[in-house]
Amino acid sequence: MAVERPLSVIVAGGGTAGHIEPAMAVADALRRRDPAIRITALGTERGLETRLVPERGYPLELIPPVPLPRKPTADLLRLPGRVRASVARTRAIIDAVDADVIVGFGGYVALPAYLAAGRGLLRNRRRVPIVVHEANAKAGIANKIGARLATRVLAAVPGSGIHGGRRPKDDGRGRPGDDGRGRSAVGGSEAEIVGIPVRQSIATLDRSALRAEARAHFGLPADGPVLLVFGGSQGARSLNEAVSGAAAQLTAAGISVLHAHGPKNTLDVSGVDPDSPAKYVAVPYLSRMDLAYAASDAAVCRSGAMTVAEVSAVGLPAFYVPLPHGNGEQELNARPIVSLGGGRIVPDAELTPKYVIDEVIPVLSDATRLSDMAVAAAGAGHRDAADAVARIVVEVIGR
Structure with missing residues (x-):
């Protein structure tokens, strides 16, 4: 035969x-x-x-x-x-x-x-x-x-x-x-x-089961909300400036931050109280995105197709900040998730430290709202x- x-x-x-x-x-x-x-x-x-x-x-x-x-x-x-x-x-x-x-x-x-x-x-x-x-x-x-x-x-x-x-x-x-x-x-x-x-590591990720291990991996506190910030492998200056500019207010509100700023960029978070229980962890690059997603409760990120796919697949609420140039494709990528309540679209020019203080901090401080957004994001993912x-x-x- x-x-x-x-x-x-x-x-x-x-x-x-x-x-x-x-x-x-x-x-x-x-x-x-x-x-x-x-x-x-x-x-x-x-x-x-x-x-x-x-x-x-x-x-x-x-x-x-x-x-x-x-x-x-x-x-x-x-x-x-x-x-x-x-x-x-x-x-x-x-x-x-x-x-x-x-x-x-x-x-x-x-x-x-x-x-x-x-x-x-x-x-x-x-x-x-x-x-x-x-x-x-x-x-x-x-x-x-x-x-x-x-x-x-x-x-x-x-x-x-x-x-x-x-x-x-x-x-x-x-x-x-x-x-x-x-x-x-x-x-x-x-x-x-x-x-x-x-x-597969993203498709099968159980964020809650991996949460403790993930937070220990990045030196984040075991309790309290965590905001993940990333702008692609090279980082994104507008995201870096807006979130780091509100670093003191974020940590004062009990919100820790895991921020991948890009290998060629640096952050100034000198205003953060070193004795605060909440931590601001800045790294050049995240090689373990599965652990980063598991450690976090929400994200500030761009809305490239792969980013939207992964963030929604793991059920992570997000503030999507489309690239301000191109054909508008990045905003279109995020719309299906946002329409179901799994995130928000923030124009690049509107993402400022004030926006983070006025809009991001209240969401991260509301456990019920975060939970509802997470369910909506997961429902939109594949x-x-x-x-x-x-x-x-x-x-x-x-x-």
Whole structure:
């Protein structure tokens, strides 16, 4: 009897943690389903994936980067050649690992993968099915293109503007229907809402059970509310200035603070009474976000897609402060949580020490309000997103 070879899956999501972390979460979920599944990550030498992917124990294949110019420049003239080179390299990787499916998470790594997988139609090669996942509330160009070629299109929230996936149906023989080119025979549809895949340590986090250990880890008091402040891996100056500017008032109100300010930034919290039972713990970076979430009762943070996904998955109330520039995507990411009562949106310009004193301190001082917000945040989160995407990936392969 012939033995089926292990499934081979390529995950394409590089550049930023917002693309890499969902890809790694799905890779982990696939391995939990079947340890023999072969996972290959795509990336470029410019992205964080050169560090994050090997740390998670997965092989990384590098392709030439194809950043899309936002304005008409000389780079735009060089774009077609760069795309061809990147697609050719990606196709060689697809053939080398005998990929069964491409799972793309957007960004400039995903676009060549989508085009290379679809290229099989033109080169008389086996077409590799595509699963697209959009994490943001507003879909990017790469995923909009990939969705047109995809077998399944998934999204974190409704209204992202991405659609075109073809959901499989049974063909009468217990297999997904196919149009002869590896795609479902069903017409295009809106994206399936699955949430954002998060790490297993976050998806399974029991904040209350880990609370004592987490607080001891950071040197925080065992009792009293704790405010978590973080602005991404590099920190955020506006968050740093607003919260540290109210450090004395926070600790005087009995509220401790765990503040990740960024490795290149410093905080001045000299006004804090050293004899106060509440503590202001400032660190450059948080390597154990699971412990940081468990130690805390609320957060002040940005509202990038991954931040919103993790904070809501663990049921942590939050004051979301969207980036003041860009296309407004970060505010859109936080709206579903806020609409259910799991947090507030604070414009960057309005986050001041006075806001922290007038708005944040009263919330942290009200245990009933915090509890209600935590329940609402948890209800909006998607702890099972990684496993849901992994199941869909296996369904698409048809084994």
